[in-house]
Each structure stands twice: as structure tokens, then as C-alpha cells.
Amino acid sequence: MPTQLSVNVNKIAVLRNSRGGGEPDPLRAAKTCIAAGANGITVHPRPDRRHIVAEDVYRLRDLCRGAVELNIEGNPFAPARPGYPGLIPLAEATRPEQCTLVPDADGQITSDHGFDLARDAERLRPLIAALKQVGCRVSLFIDAGTEQLDIARDIGADRIEIYTGPFAEAHAAGTVAPALADCARTARAAQAAGLGVNAGHDLSQSNLEDFLVGVPEVLEVSIGHALFSEAIYAGLDATVRRYLALTGAT
Template sequence: MALLSVNVNKIAVLRNSRGGDEPSVLRAATACLDAGAHGITVHPRPDQRHVRASDVDALAELTARRGVEFNIEGNPFAPPREGYPGFIELCRRARPAQATLVPDGDGQITSDHGFDFVRDGERLRPLVAELKSLGCRVSLFADAGCAGLEQAAACGADRIEIYTGPFADAHARGDARDALALCADTARRAQALGLGVNAGHDLSQHNLGDFLRAVPDVLEVSIGHALIGEALYAGLDATVRAYLAILAAR
């Protein structure tokens, strides 16, 4: 069964829109874990638009205490700035079980593409090595159908995370067959190279089951935006449990 890591960025967005400490990112993460989520994901960005370095520290303590996975996403090439010590430094402080490298820029509303492994493979190699020296499993954000998975494996990564935004868009339009085939082919190619496969972005209760039935041996899904949106109506506990039921059915 694929594991569920809940991305709590959107809780931080709501908190930051008003200032102060509510809603609490830590309390929301705790509620997700109490409901059975297997881990917590955050994507702290240099502009601190949602999760901040202090949240990373608090969540690292929570996940360590609960014995569950902590996954930190981010662009390892983004330079440090006030309030943001840099991705590697955050991982050095938090020692997450998994570090997911994502090539997002400051101007992006959300992550919307994977790495160009042919171009970036050698740049990634020393960063992957440094993260692994900290005890992190390293996953690289990848487009379905991307070239250069050989370079992703050669730079020392443990996994890829398939960017599922295009699949989710196709699913919403009612014809996800080609997108699913591309994701499935990417997963098989990665696995043949010894890479594990994660998936994330715009996965929801509506499309997750179809994705997991088509794409072989997915190890972990990271879900935030849809899950938090659905939880506004049903509550965090019920929503996390609904996702776990979908995962168990697979």
C-alpha cells in the first residue's frame, strides 16, 4: 500500500493571511497523524509565503516524537535569505526522513514542472550526496515522460516524485488515459533503474484511486491542497481516513 504524507502548507497560508498563530500548523499536523496519516510534508519557500523555518523545526520534533516520516520539499539551488536559511540547512536542522528536491522559482504559485535531469544531473549530484550524508532519503521531482531518468539515478537519488498535475487536469476533463499511460511508463522506467516512485500534486479523493490502479508500485503520495480543501467540509480526521481507505483499497 502506498503511504500518505499530508502537506500542511495550506494551513500555514491561512494562518499567515491573518497573522498570529492560528490555525496552528502543529495542531493540524497532529490531527492528521492521529487520523492515521503516515507522515507530514512541508514545502518551505524562501519568501515564507506559508510554512516557515520555525514550523519546520516544530514539525521535525513532532514527527520524531511520533516515529513517522517527515518530508521536506524545496529548491536546493535557491540561495538563503532573511528568515530562510536555505534548503540544505533546513534539512541539516530537521533531519527529515525524506528530502524532495523541486525546481521551483520564487515567481511560481505552486510547483509546476520537474527537473531537466540531462541538464541538472551533475549539479544535483553533490547536493544529493550531502543530503544523504545527513541521513535523508532523496527524491527528485520529475515530469511524467521526462528524459534523463538515467541521470537521476546516477546522481544518487533514491526516488522520483512524479508530478501529477497534468494527470489531474486530464482526469478532470474526463480523459486521463494518455496521462495515466505516461505516468505508468515513467514509473516502470524509474523502477527498472532502481529508483522508487512517489507521486504528488493535485491528487484528490476523486482521482487518486484511478491513479494508483494504473501506476505500478507507488510508494508514497504527498497530498495537501485537495485534502485541506476537502477537510473544510468534512474535517481533517474524516478526510485523512477517507484517503487511507482509498490507499488500502489499492
């Protein structure tokens, strides 16, 4: 089964917000990605509204509905505040096909670690149940090397997303074997527990093929920063098509 490509359009919103106004438009970028064959669109609205905002999510929900998967990422523990309704209420209002829970703090530049399931499981359990109630598939952001994933299954998760930042760093440094082995071990543990496996963070054209060869049966990769960086030079349509060729999802 080919690995699905979900394009994270946050970076388009970062550029828009740096200037104000409506350009570049994440909706238009998402339309281009979908036309090129992307299997899904990912967004990660944060409480400080520094990139994708709740208003964007509603627009993208309308665009994706019946066409491709919408995946909303975020910290389920972050409280609502003006301009940010909270992850669970936003998911309840938009009913994305997938909701990926990520333990990022408000001030983080980007996500950089997975859940501590031993600590967080009971807090996550009712939130996962609420998402499942509105039809969301639920994925948990997990560090590579984690093996005790029966907990994730027992609290209702459907999938995990392997945090691939350390793999990407090791790949760039030419010392990839241990990091790739950690990813593969976590994928096997998840699959043995009956969970699907997604992956994301710093995956790029230079490392994606090696990752997918070393970590079999990955259902979905979420890619944003590298894809839009590469698209500056090669164009968005062409870049999406190159990723689809790497994942086999063409």
C-alpha cells in the same frame, strides 16, 4: 505494499499567515493527521515565507520524530536569505527522513514542472550527497513521461516524485488515458533504474484511486491542497481516513 500517505500542511500556514498570529496552527493540523493514521507530514518552505516557514519545520521535526516520516520539499538551488536558511542547511539541521527536491522558482504560485536531468544533474549531485550524508532519503520531482532516469540513480537519488498536475487536469476533463500512460511509463522507467516512485500534485479523492490502479507500486503520495479543501466540508480526521482507505495504508 500499501501506498503511504504524507499530508502536506502548507495550506494551514497560508491561512495563518493571511491574518497573522498563530491560528490555524500547522502543528495542530499535523497532530490531527497523525492521529487519524497519516504515514507522514510534508512541508514545502519557500524563501518568501508565504506559507510554511523554517520555524514551523523545527516544530514539526519534533512532532514527527519517532512517529511518522517528515518530508521537506524545496528548491535546492534557491539561495539563503533572511528568514530562510536554504533547503540544504534546513535539512541538515532537522534531518528529515525524506527530502524532495523541486525546481520551483521564487515567484511560482505552486510547483508546475520537474527537473531537466540532462541540464541539472551535475548541480544536483553534490547537494544530493550532502543530504545523504545526514541520513535523508532523496526524491527528485520529475515530469510524467520522462524515461531517462538512470541519470537520477547515478547522481544518488533514491526516488522520484511524479508531478501529477497534468494527470489531474486530464482526469477532470475526462481525457485521462494519455496522461495516465505517461505517469505509468515514468514509474516503470524509475523502477527499472532501481528507484522508488512517489507521486504528488493535485491528487484528490476523485482521482487518486484511478491513479494508483494505473500506476502500480507507488510508494508514497503527498497530498495537501485537495485534502484540506475537502476537510473544510467533511472534517480533517474523516478526510485523512478516507485517503488512507484509498491508498490501502489503513
